[in-house]
Amino acid sequence: MRPYSDDLRGRVVAAMEGGLSCRLAAERFGVAPSTAGNWHRLYRTKKSYAPLSIGGDRRSKLLDELGWLSERLALVPDLTLAEVRNELAGRGINVSYAGGQRTVKRLGLRFKKNDICD
DSSP states (O other): OOOOOHHHHHHHHHHHHTTOOHHHHHHHHTSOHHHHHHHHHHHHHHSOOOOOOSSOOOOOTTGGGHHHHHHHHHHOTTOOHHHHHHHHHHTTOOOOHHHHHHHHHHHTOOOOTTOOOO
16 A cells, blocks of 8 residues: 555645635545545644655564563473463563564574464
């Protein structure tokens, strides 16, 4: 999925700045009224209608737990990912199965092979 072009965004915002309503501008340029309104609001507050980055927050919840995780796996090397996730939940940290796998891979460690995804 790609963001709409700056040209289209500029034309919609210019039409709305020229007095066209959100709905009429959206209809004229073939976008949703909410999209036109969002672009105009962004322009009014930030003086830019450029798209924001796509993708969301990609930081791991486990960055602060890397030391603990590394020590835990060194002490009990046959721990499964499900067991580690349960221990983390007990510490107040809920992490997805995939998030746990990525963090362990980043550490260069591995889990027991017969771990079952829950």
